[in-house]
Amino acid sequence: MASCCPVPSVKDMVAEARRVFQESFGGQDPEVAVCAPGRVNLIGEHTDYNEGFVLPMALPLVTVMVGSRTRDQNVSVVTANEAVEEPRRVDFELPKDNQPLSPGQPNWANYVKGVVQHYRAQPLPGFRAVVASSVPLGGGLSSSASLEVAVYTFLQQLCPDDGDKVAKAVACQKAEHTHAGVPCGIMDQFVSVLGKEGHALLIDCRSLEATLVPLADPSLVILITNSNVRHSLTGSEYPSRRRQCEEAAAILGKGSLREATLQDLEDAKGRLDSVTFRRARHVIEEIWRTTQAAEALKQGAYREFGRLMVESHNSLRDHYEVSCKELDELVSAAMGVEGVYGSRMTGGGFGGCTVTLLEAEAVDRAIKHIKEHYSGSPTFYITKPSEGARVLSL
Numbered sequence: 001m002a003s004c005c006p007v008p009s010v011k012d013m014v015a016e017a018r019r020v021f022q023e024s025f026g027g028q029d030p031e032v033a034v035c036a037p038g039r040v041n042l043i044g045e046h047t048d049y050n051e052g053f054v055l056p057m058a059l060p061l062v063t064v065m066v067g068s069r070t071r072d073q074n075v076s077v078v079t080a081n082e083a084v085e086e087p088r089r090v091d092f093e094l095p096k097d098n099q100p101l102s103p104g105q106p107n108w109a110n111y112v113k114g115v116v117q118h119y120r121a122q123p124l125p126g127f128r129a130v131v132a133s134s135v136p137l138g139g140g141l142s143s144s145a146s147l148e149v150a151v152y153t154f155l156q157q158l159c160p161d162d163g164d165k166v167a168k169a170v171a172c173q174k175a176e177h178t179h180a181g182v183p184c185g186i187m188d189q190f191v192s193v194l195g196k197e198g199h200a201l202l203i204d205c206r207s208l209e210a211t212l213v214p215l216a217d218p219s220l221v222i223l224i225t226n227s228n229v230r231h232s233l234t235g236s237e238y239p240s241r242r243r244q245c246e247e248a249a250a251i252l253g254k255g256s257l258r259e260a261t262l263q264d265l266e267d268a269k270g271r272l273d274s275v276t277f278r279r280a281r282h283v284i285e286e287i288w289r290t291t292q293a294a295e296a297l298k299q300g301a302y303r304e305f306g307r308l309m310v311e312s313h314n315s316l317r318d319h320y321e322v323s324c325k326e327l328d329e330l331v332s333a334a335m336g337v338e339g340v341y342g343s344r345m346t347g348g349g350f351g352g353c354t355v356t357l358l359e360a361e362a363v364d365r366a367i368k369h370i371k372e373h374y375s376g377s378p379t380f381y382i383t384k385p386s387e388g389a390r391v392l393s394l
């Protein structure tokens, strides 16, 4: 498995963040360390903001945050992530009297500011901190949600809230809406907070309840392949998909597409343009596929699970139109390997990663085959369902 990206140990990441903290803040030691994971979604794509089901798992790739409170109202945050834009240090004062904390430059700091603003136990003390991440940026593995949830978890150590985990995920989702301008659903923040080692989470995005689905069979591997492409369309495409779904639900007379059936859609065909029809069709079918897939996983019916993954990918490609040539190539390459159960794009789309479910003994073969059949330069991660956000020892 020589060609897989190593997953850095959380301990090493904390040691590095601590070193950067000492270097940035006059040799002081941080008092608190936390981390929050990225995620991979196994199935249930673009269903969360339609109040549907999703089936993600938390990754061993995490954002770490170390730091200490200050005696004043000043915040200083340094990122150890060299892939983000400069400057890598931001300083700001906590706003007084519930004034909003405006987003600005650099972009990475907006996730910190957003969470500070939406934190559920105000007023906060000032703090100094360093963030470091092993979640690839812009790879569709929720680097932003992992940063938001890490910041929230860090703030809980300085100024405890009531500990409500779902409310924590919702506050982080709000931060993304207001400070990153992405009208995302709840999936990424939810699984980053509530992920469980050895399990995927079947999340009902209407009731915000989750069921644990065991996923720790040693004969099974979850392989993530990063296409290493990101198309610039992403910015406007995500909000436009969300709008199309809301329009479709309104035309069908439903509060959300979760409440619609394929028959409702068929009956309204004359009142929907063909694009909106296809968007709604993807969502309605994907919600159903996700519940079927969770059932298949519980039964150990990996072939059936894999078949649903491929159906999901094809629907995202043809009906929802959020895939791209590179992701399609990766999926079809993976599906050409004996021992692969299924493969699909994961996350928002237009680049980023695919997720492939396969027999452990097929991993080397699959990586070799994908490399030979992909026109770009892929990177690979072999992952395991991991624990959600947590406090670490220093």
Ligand code: GAF
Pocket (backbone or CB within 6 Å): 041, 044, 045, 046, 047, 048, 049, 184, 185, 186, 187, 188, 347, 348, 349
């Ligand atoms: C992004 C969003 F942040 C999620 O809420 C979800 O909608 C996903 O795209 C698509 O399933 O990751």
